[in-house]
Structures are given as C-alpha cells and as structure tokens.
Amino acid sequence: MSLPRIAIDAMGGDEGVRVMVDGAAEARRHHDRFKFLLVGDEARIKAALETHPNMRGASEILHCEDVVGGDEKPTQALRRAKTTSMGLAVNAVKKGDAGAAVSGGNTGALMAMSKLALRTMPGIDRPALAALLPTLGDNDVIMLDLGANTDCDARNLVQFAIMGAAYSRIVTGREAPRVRLLNIGTEDIKGTDQLQEAAAQLKAATGLAMQFDGFVEADKINRGDVDVVVSDGFSGNIALKAIEGAARFVTDLLKDAFRSSFRSKVGFLISRPATELLKHHLDPNNHNGAVFLGLNGVVVKSHGSATAGGVANAVKVAARLLEEDLTQRIASDMAALHARGIERTGAGE
C-alpha cells in the first residue's frame, strides 16, 4: 500500500529547518516508503537535504518565507494561513496534496489553522490534543485534552473519550481500551458537575469500543492500568507539565546525589547502563508527536525543542495514524454513538 505523503512545516520549532529535515530523513531511513512535502525556505531546505541522499526523489519542496512566531497569538497567525510554512503545510492536507502535516511551531496557532482548514469531523464539537506518556506497564497511556480547550462540558469529554479510545486501539492493540476521567478523587461525588455528568453518560453507554472505568487521580496516570486519561485542556495541561517537571526534578536530584561523593561517582559510572536506560525511557523525544484528534485530517505537533530523533518519532506517529486510518475509526465510533442517541443528553440528566 502506498502511503500518502506527509507535509512537514520545515520552519516551525525552536531549531529551524535543519532539525525538521534531519528528522524526516531519519524517519525515512526506517520506513523507506515515506514521502514528504517540505514547506519552507527553499534554499535552506536544499542545504539541509544535501546530507540526506535517501530523501532524493522522496521529497518535494513548497517554497515560502513567512513563519509563525512562537509567541504569536493564534488570531494573528490565522491571518497569514496562506503565506506561512505552518499554514501551507496544513492547507496541503486540506487540498489532498498530503495525508498529514507535522509542525514544531506554536501550538495555539497550529490548532487554530488546523481547525479552520480541516474542520471538525461530523459529530465532534471540538478537537483535542492527545499525547502518549510512558507507563510502568507494556503500553503507553494516551492523555487528552492537553490544552486545546480550556473549558469543556460533559459532551466534549465524552467525545474526547471516544477519540482517545480509537487512538489507543491502534497503540495498544486492545479491543476495549481502559478509559478513565481525570479527577481529584475516585468516588462518584468528586469533582465538577461536568465530570460527574460525563461519567454518568459513559457509564450508561453500551457497545462502545472501550471499557470505561470511572475516575483516575493524577498520581495513577503512569501506573500502566489505564490506557486513556480524559480531561479538559486546562487540567490535562497542568497534569502533563507537572509530570514532566517532576520527572526532571527527580533526575536532577539524582545527578546531584551521584555527584555528592567520590563513592557515589564510582557507583554512577558502574551503574551507567541502568541510568542510561532510565534516561532513554524518560526522554520526551522518545514520546514526541502530539495529535489533534477530531479533525478531517491528521495534524501532529512536534515539540518545539525536539531533536532530529524526536521529529522522526512525530513523523512516525503521523504515518501510523494514516496507515491505521484513525480518522475513519473515530467517524465510525461516533456514528455508532449517534445511533444509540447517548450524545443527545444535555448537561443535566
């Protein structure tokens, strides 16, 4: 099966053109069927391509010079959707020139442009940003929303659960991924009205391709006993960043501790394979590639400071979602839900 090509916003991200092109080339070394539309300054892209003979014949350049700034407001960026590398990469998906887009640029602008160009899928009110996080179990856990929607109602949360479960079926291979809503306790009475209502709707639903297990607290996200953690974008962003920060905090403390005495330094050198394993497991580049779920097309957000290896992972995420046709999976799950009419319940019972 030939894979639709992937549009790369070569100008987004903190590191510029080279890291994006290096990342695409690295992904292609593992999967030689990948093809690319590289969007950005032609001269710089050509220069970056020189070191990658494996990209010859597999990539086309779409020249543009304009770039969305990291601090730019989404509304401002939207006005330059037709001239910026980000806007043109997303637009290539809309026009069918590419199957998916990958960008390391401004998340808010990417969200706004993707929503405007690709529109939300039938039955989905709002797209959500989803990412994979490592766990103690065999599979990564999917968290969503991570910041696309500050406020969410029960209906949004139910839709996020369905989209997350569809993504998790691809990642875990489970037919009924274990889904939970992020809350500050697991008892029914805990949390906001929206959470309680969403839980009631998901509990009442039958035949959904998920196992809904109620609430989960933020200290249980990485234990490996939940596949999808659903939240509003504010709480999800807080939880994601708190986890990232705490992981860095502990590894920083560990470094300090290992430096605290000669004996510790020797122990560190001997146990280096162990600490390297830890470092590998926690490196965000190995989990790079957040996805906007719920759009008519695949858009993947690469971390602004990702390495070439990180960009390669984001590209692989995009390719996998194309191959497994995530958009179609969500559409059919949503259709099944509509058939049972659960969606029509409002905010109250």
Added chain:
Amino acid sequence: MSLPRIAIDAMGGDEGVRVMVDGAAEARRHHDRFKFLLVGDEARIKAALETHPNMRGASEILHCEDVVGGDEKPTQALRRAKTTSMGLAVNAVKKGDAGAAVSGGNTGALMAMSKLALRTMPGIDRPALAALLPTLGDNDVIMLDLGANTDCDARNLVQFAIMGAAYSRIVTGREAPRVRLLNIGTEDIKGTDQLQEAAAQLKAATGLAMQFDGFVEADKINRGDVDVVVSDGFSGNIALKAIEGAARFVTDLLKDAFRSSFRSKVGFLISRPATELLKHHLDPNNHNGAVFLGLNGVVVKSHGSATAGGVANAVKVAARLLEEDLTQRIASDMAALHARGIERTGAGE
C-alpha cells in the same frame, strides 16, 4: 514562651492510634516544650503511651470511641462533630483547650468540621489547604489550594496568594516571597478569566508583603525560583498528585533499571548513599503536614498513611505556625489589603 498544647486526633489515619502517639512522642523528643491533648480511645492511647516515658506529664487524654470513616461524606461526618475524635480535636481549638489540631483522617470531613467550628478569618471567604513541596533551591515551595475548593473566583485566588505569602515568610524568612498563579502558559492571555482577573488584581496591588511574578506552568513548580504557587483546589490537587505520581514512577523505573543486570546491581550498592539521599529528599513523610489556611485557629492534616516520623513532622508544622502566629500575620495582611480597597473589585475590571 510556653506553647499552647496541640490536640491530636489519635483515631484518624490508616494506621490508627499507635502511629499518632508515636509521632507525637517523636516530635516531643526534639522539642520538649510540646504538650498534647490526645483525643480517642483511652485504653488504646494508654497502651501506646507506655513505651513513651517522655510523654508523661506532657499529655492529657480526651476519651471518645467514635471515629470518622475514610470514605465518609463530609456532610455525614459533620453530624458527629461532638462525638468523633476528629470533631473533638477541632473543638478543643475552638474552646481554647488547645492551640492547634492535627489529624490524619478524612480530608473533606476535617475541612468541613474545621470550617464549622473555627469559622473563616475576617476578610477570608474560603479557607485553603496548603502544603510544602521540595525544590532544587534552598527552600520548600508552598502550594495552595490543594483540594478544599473545586471552583475558585479571582477574589478567592487573591486571598490564597496573601495567605500563602504569610506562610512562606515563616518558612523561607523572605520579606517578600515570590508568588505565582498556576496556569497553562505564562503569557497574559493564557488561562481562565478568573486567573487573568486575579493576576490583574495582584499586579495592581502595592505594598503587599509579596513579590507577585505572574503565572507559572506546572513543570516549573519545583525549580526553586517560586516560593508560593496559587491555584484553585481542582488544578492544585491535580498538580500535586501528578508530581507525587511522577516522582514515584521515576524511582520505580530506577529500581527496575538497577535490577536489570549484575553490573547495575553492583553500581547500586556502591552508590547507595546517593540513592538514599534521593529517597530521603522525596519521602512524603519529610514534607508531611498540610495546613488549612484562613481559619481562626491552626488545623494540620497529616497524610493518612504517614509513618510516626511523618506525624512528628505534621506536629512540628502545627507548633511552628503557633509560635510564629500565622493567623495573626494573615489577619494583619488582610487588614492592609482592605485599607487599599483592592478586594472590592469584582470579577470584571
């Protein structure tokens, strides 16, 4: 100066009477001026006291048999405020029989009972739960609210900032602790209306005993460059638990990594002083003792699964807040705020 005695809810917590009495005794070994009112089953308390000669003459027993259940709803627990060990410990503070209360029981019930018995301080609409977290810097960071209030408006957040700063002055010795609001970005436009309004009010305020530095993201809580992190109780609880969970996740991974080969095991044994240092730094018992700020009296929540050492730390927190007269500090800061009339601004500008 003689310290008012501390009421101990000897029945609360997962571990029962012994750990609470052992903890009080341990605290007293370091500070022999501490005196206690031990509230709970007299026979069991007496049995636990037998191994602690240093508690003789320093503790009185207030007998009761009723105990608040860990899963009990606060409204239900409130009806037994006059008969349970938790209710009687809090009531002792109200009556002036004790200067502070320490409980390891049900957080929601403790909050409800404390609020009803002690009432909020003049100018404070709602109390908040505050805890100390470790940082890479010299001082702990104070986070509040950690779950007492699911929804908060700008006015609540401003009050939490003032209460947290008063607490931080005691902990850090700084005259103007660095205060930030927890948000999903640091730009002015990020987050909810409540956060933006609270930030505007704190920025406009002059002469407050704090340095307000705007927003902080959840990955920067433990870096040591902020002294007080203010949030609504939902986000704060999510952030706190995400940090706890991630720290445990990383140390679990590290354990697995050290077990992965003979070489790693040897390295682990040699570097044990380093890993012990890390363990000590991350042990929640060393940061035990969350405080309900904003009440007419000091109430400290000890973790339900705290060790005797953890309970001793919670007792020391209570003693320190009594010695430094936190309640009076908050009252005078609130009075200063009212004098400038900042408080009177509503939700909109």
